[in-house]
Amino acid sequence: MQSRRHFLQKVAASTIVFPILASAKSANAVSNMTPDGPVLRVAIMGLGGYGSRVAEAMEECKLAKLTGVISGTPAKIKRWQQKYSIPDKNCYNYENFDNIRNNPDIDAVYVITPNALHKDQVIRVAKAGKHVICEKAKEGEAMVAACKAANVHLLVGYRMHFEAKTLEIIRMRNEGEFGKILFFQGLSGFEIGDPTQWRLSKELAGGGAMMDIGIYSINGARYMIGEDPIWVTAQETKTDTTKFKPGVDETIQFQLGFPGGAVASCLSTYKMNNLDKFFLNGSKGFAELQPSTGYGPIQGRTHKGELKQPHITHQAMQMEEMSQIILQNKKPIVAVDGLEGLKDLKIIDGIYEAVRTGGKVKLSLG
C-alpha cells in the first residue's frame, strides 16, 4: 500500500477511480493489474524529441508503461530497447506495424510523428484494434471515424488538460469566482531555429506556427473560457518569406467570439520568444498563467493570489490520466478525445480562411 499512498499524493489533483474493467477491449490488461490499478501498455510511434520526452515521463507513471516502439530507424530502436528494456517482439517499423494487432503487450499507440503522417498512421493503428493517443492532426474526421469503427479510444495529447494550476483556474471559473467571463488572451510562440526541419514544411506540418504552437492559444481559449467560439477574425504577418514559405504561417493574430459574449485575442508566431501567456478576465476577478503551456513548471496567479499547486511532469500526469480514461472509463474534467482535437482544427481552418478573406468567419463546431 505504500506505493499506492505515494501515488495518491502525487496525483492529488485527480480523482482515483477504482479499477473496473469496462470493456472487452481492455481485457488483456487483466494480466497487467497492479495494486494501483490496471496499467496502460503503450507503444510510441516516432522516436524523436517529443517521443523521448514522453518515454522519460512515463518512467514516473504507475498506470502507464512503455512496452513497444515503432520507428523507421533501426539504430534508434536499438537505443530505446536498451534504455527501456523493450523486447524485440514489441519493436515495429512503418511497414509492419499493422502486426501490432496480434501483440497482447500493447494496449495503445502514442503517435508522435510529423502531423501530415498522422491520418494514415492513426487509421492503421485503429484497424489493428489498439487505442490511439495522438498529437494534433489534420483531417481528423477520418481518424475519429476509424477509431469509432474499430471501437478504440482516440485521445489527443492535451497535457495541459491535466495540469494542476490550469485545473484550479477551471474549478474557480466553474464555481463563479471570476464572475462573468469577458476576455481571454493567449500569446503562443517561439523563434524557430533550423529552417530545414519538418515543422517548416507545408507538406509535413500542414501549416506553420498555428498548427504547432498557435493551437495552444486556440485550445487554451476554449478550456479557459469554457465555451466553444462562434466566430473568428485573423491577420497574418510574414516578415521572412525565405524561412516561411507559402502555406507556412509565421505570425498570425486572431480573435475569437464566444456565445456568452466573451472575446479572445491571441497571437501565434514562429518569430518571437518571450511568449507563453494566458490571461482570463471576468467581471469579478482574473487569472494569469506565464508560462502557460510550456513543459513547466507553470506559474500563475489569480485575483486571490499566487497559484501554488505542485508541478508534476505534464506527460506523466497525462499518461496516468489517459490510462484511467482508457482502462477505467474515467471522465476527464476537460475532454481530450478526438472530437476535441477536431474542434481545434476546425478553428484553425477558420483562421486561415479569415486571413484569406480578411473578414469574420462564422464557426460551427458541432
Place this chain on the structure above:
Amino acid sequence: MQSRRHFLQKVAASTIVFPILASAKSANAVSNMTPDGPVLRVAIMGLGGYGSRVAEAMEECKLAKLTGVISGTPAKIKRWQQKYSIPDKNCYNYENFDNIRNNPDIDAVYVITPNALHKDQVIRVAKAGKHVICEKAKEGEAMVAACKAANVHLLVGYRMHFEAKTLEIIRMRNEGEFGKILFFQGLSGFEIGDPTQWRLSKELAGGGAMMDIGIYSINGARYMIGEDPIWVTAQETKTDTTKFKPGVDETIQFQLGFPGGAVASCLSTYKMNNLDKFFLNGSKGFAELQPSTGYGPIQGRTHKGELKQPHITHQAMQMEEMSQIILQNKKPIVAVDGLEGLKDLKIIDGIYEAVRTGGKVKLSLG
C-alpha cells in the same frame, strides 16, 4: 540654489535646459522668472475630477503654476480661488473667457472639459493668443490650424510621454537592446460606473471606451514601437446595449501593422477591470508595464530585470516638461504636439471604419 538642487533630483529623468526666452509670445514670462527657470502660468478650463488632479499635481511644480480658472459653476470657482489663492481677475466663465487675451498672468490654458467641447474652446483660446494644453479631441485639424495661425503651442496631455519607466524602455529600444521590434500588446480598460456620465454620451464623448481609454493602447503602440501604423483591423463586441448606446463602443479589439513588420494587438473596453498592460517584444528582449498608463506608480520589467526609476506624479512631471517645451523650446523625447494627437484620432477613425467594414483599413498618418 537649494531648491534648484532639489528640483534637479526630482526630475532626474529629464534634461534641464537653461532658460532662454525663445519668442515674443513668452515675453510676459520674464516677470515670472525664478532660479529654476521661467514659470508657465496656467489657467485650467473645466474644474472636474481630472482638472482637480492636475491642479493638485501642479503644486509640486517649480516651472508651472496654476494662476487662473475657467468654469461655468461659480461655486466651484470660489472653492478653487480659496484653495489656490486665485484672484478674481483671473477667473472666467464660458461666455467671457475670450478676455483672457488681456491677462498677462496667464500663459496657457489647459482644456479639461468633455471631448466634444474641445474644438471650439481650443480655437477660442488660440484666438486669445494663449498656448493650449488639451486632452484628446475630435476634429483636431481645426484646432491645429487655429493654434498655428495664432502662433501658439498646442500640446496634448500625454503624461506617459514623460514617465520615467516608459522613457527607459524607449531609450533601450532606441539603443537596440530589444533587437528588431516585433510585437506590442496593449490592454486598456475598466468597468465604467454611472451610466449617466458624459463619457457614455455619444454627443459629449464622441465615442465610447476607445476615445477615453483605448486611446492609451493606440498611443502606447506608437511610442513603444516607435513607428506609426500603416493598417488596422478591429472587432467590436457589445454585451450591454442599454448602457452602451449606438456610437458608444463598449469593447473593441484592434490590431495594427507597422512599416518595420511589427504588429500590435490591443483591447479597449469599458466592461472589464484588471486591464492596464503593455508588452513589447523584440528579437533580443522584451519589456512589460503593468500598470502601464494608470496614475502610477507604473511598474515594469524588461529581460534585464525590474525597472526601478522613481515615481513622480505624472501630471506634475508633464507640466514641468510642458513649461520647458513652451517657454524654452525644449524638444521632448516623444512628441506631444497637436499633430501627434491628430494621429491617434485618425487611427480611431480607422478602427471605427474597420469595425464597420469588417476589413483591413489602410492608415496614412502623414
